[in-house]
Amino acid sequence: MNLPKQWRLKGQRYRLEGQRHSDGRVRFPAQPAKLGEANDAWQPYQLAKTGELFSWTAQRSNRSEFDHEPIVIVGIIKLADGCLITAQLTDCEPSELHIGMAMETVTRSWGKVGEDDLLVYGYKFRPQLID
Amino acid sequence: MQQVFIAGAACTAVREHYDRSLLDLALEALHGAVGSFDPRLIEALYVGNALGDTLSEQSQLGAYIAGAAGLNCEALRVEAAGASGALALRQGYLAIASGQADVVVVLGVEKATDKLDAAVQAALALGLDGELERAVGLTLTGGWALLMQRYLHEYQLPATALAPFAINAHANGAGNRNALYRFAINAQKWANAGQIAEPLNMLDCSTVADGAAAVVLVSERYAREVAQPIAIVGSASSSSNLALAQRPDLLWLEAAAVSGTKALQQAKIDRNAIDLIELSDPHGIAAALSLEALGYAERGQATQLAAEGVISKDGALPLATAGGYKARGDVGGATGVYQVVEVVAQLRGQAGANQVAKAKTALTQCLGGVGATAVTHILQVAEV
Numbered sequence: 238m239n240l241p242k243q244w245r246l247k248g249q250r251y252r253l254e255g256q257r258h259s260d261g262r263v264r265f266p267a268q269p270a271k272l273g274e275a276n277d278a279w280q281p282y283q284l285a286k287t288g289e290l291f292s293w294t295a296q297r298s299n300r301s302e303f304d305h306e307p308i309v310i311v312g313i314i315k316l317a318d319g320c321l322i323t324a325q326l327t328d329c330e331p332s333e334l335h336i337g338m339a340m341e342t343v344t345r346s347w348g349k350v351g352e353d354d355l356l357v358y359g360y361k362f363r364p365q366l367i368d
Numbered sequence: 369m370q371q372v373f374i375a376g377a378a379c380t381a382v383r384e385h386y387d388r389s390l391l392d393l394a395l396e397a398l399h400g401a402v403g404s405f406d407p408r409l410i411e412a413l414y415v416g417n418a419l420g421d422t423l424s425e426q427s428q429l430g431a432y433i434a435g436a437a438g439l440n441c442e443a444l445r446v447e448a449a450g451a452s453g454a455l456a457l458r459q460g461y462l463a464i465a466s467g468q469a470d471v472v473v474v475l476g477v478e479k480a481t482d483k484l485d486a487a488v489q490a491a492l493a494l495g496l497d498g499e500l501e502r503a504v505g506l507t508l509t510g511g512w513a514l515l516m517q518r519y520l521h522e523y524q525l526p527a528t529a530l531a532p533f534a535i536n537a538h539a540n541g542a543g544n545r546n547a548l549y550r551f552a553i554n555a556q557k558w559a560n561a562g563q564i565a566e567p568l569n570m571l572d573c574s575t576v577a578d579g580a581a582a583v584v585l586v587s588e589r590y591a592r593e594v595a596q597p598i599a600i601v602g603s604a605s606s607s608s609n610l611a612l613a614q615r616p617d618l619l620w621l622e623a624a625a626v627s628g629t630k631a632l633q634q635a636k637i638d639r640n641a642i643d644l645i646e647l648s649d650p651h652g653i654a655a656a657l658s659l660e661a662l663g664y665a666e667r668g669q670a671t672q673l674a675a676e677g678v679i680s681k682d683g684a685l686p687l688a689t690a691g692g693y694k695a696r697g698d699v700g701g702a703t704g705v706y707q708v709v710e711v712v713a714q715l716r717g718q719a720g721a722n723q724v725a726k727a728k729t730a731l732t733q734c735l736g737g738v739g740a741t742a743v744t745h746i747l748q749v750a751e752v
Contacts, residue, residue: 246499264614291518292618293517294517294568296506296507296509296513296564297564298565299489302505311504311514313514313613347503
């Protein structure tokens with residue numbers, strides 16, 4: 238059971254909390270300043286909720302936690318603010334996907350963890366329903 | 369700095385060794401590499417291993433294997449996912465080059481088949497970013513598939529453009545008795561293979577298996593007493609972000625480019641002086657991006673090298689002459705040492721059916737994860 242970790246990551250996973258630099262760059266997730274950076278160079282920032290599909294794969298050989306799913310689709314989405322994010326794709330079939338298509342984020346179950354089957358939720362992306 | 373030489377090199381056959389343990393495989397490779405060399409001279413043992421604590425449930429592999437080998441010396445494990453063995457070799461190289469030691473042994477060992485496939489996938493995925501990639505279900509194979517999908521899109525290529533890499537590897541694996549797969553494949557078979565992680569199909573994915581490889585590194589003082597010593601004339605490693613989405617350019621393997629450039633500069637040779645090359649090639653896309661990072665092809669053009677036969681045994685830049693990841697088998701963290709054992713056989717003219725004519729200089733490059741760690745070595749026939 239890694240409850241502290243799930244709690245620690247709630248901003249990142251529920252609200253797509255990242256950071257924006259004073260020069261306009263955006264990054265995800267929020268992280269400490271890199272060596273040579275000022276501590277306040279990056280400020281909290283909530284990422285855009287929509288973007289386009291940058292790359293994707295449909296995995297048919299998966300880890301034990303995902304054994305119940307015959308196919309796990311994972312993509313990289315380029316968000317409207319320019320930030321790239323890797324996420325599981327949902328509400329779609331591999332045959333529907335093409336690079337450049339519009340995507341939007343949803344909050345969905347990521348699975349169960351620990352002996353007590355704690356349900357963990359987080360971001361996924363799906364083809365955008367409305368322009 | 370002292371010059372560094374390879375005095376002995378050996379490996380086990382790559383197989384699904386259900387009847388053998390990690391220790392059993394390690395000792396076979398060590399006996400083969402050390403041969404008649406006096407083991408009392410060995411000052412350190414560097415073990416490259418990626419999956420031992422998760423799949424073999426054993427840590428402290430340095431002391432564990434040294435004890436079994438009867439060695440009482442500095443002994444440690446080096447871990448950098450698939451680059452573990454290559455990075456262990458670099459630690460051994462640095463120990464000799466710095467003058468701290470005159471004789472060390474580097475071992476790469478991986479025992480993957482004690483667990484079922486889903487557990488192996490989970491262990492391999494530890495080489496990805498845990499919170500940003502593994503947590504969302506990405507596998508190591510899936511990571512390379514994301515690069516391939518984008519590569520095909522940006523350069524407007526069909527997936528079959530990458531088939532010649534696997535076909536070349538299998539053609540060479542057929543001539544290597546230590547290879548896991550000793551048979552050829554053709555373009556038709558490749559095209560008909562089922563999907564593993566679209567667009568990566570089964571014949572574009574290596575199989576993780578068991579094996580161990582070892583080399584004895586010595587200073588010039590001992591190299592004079594060895595038949596056919598091989599010099600390590602370049603050694604460099606570099607790193608980049610584990611998380612693919614955090615890289616400034618998804619299709620540029622920065623660590624591979626930096627470590628390759630540094631190793632060539634140290635060796636004071638041009639890339640065109642390399643007679644044969646070993647890369648991390650679990651998938652055609654990995655080989656293609658590595659060739660581009662090393663400057664052998666313009667970006668988006670590496671598949672032409674494969675299509676035109678440049679990478680074949682008789683081509684200008686033979687690649688994967690013992691079968692590469694695809695046919696020799698993917699031995700995880702042991703791979704970097706396997707590459708060197710195979711290249712030593714080539715430089716000594718002992719590669720049998722796969723011998724590259726007049727091979728004098730070779731480059732090995734090994735990647736960890738999806739290229740987050742890269743280690744490059746340049747080996748040459750020595751004159752001592």
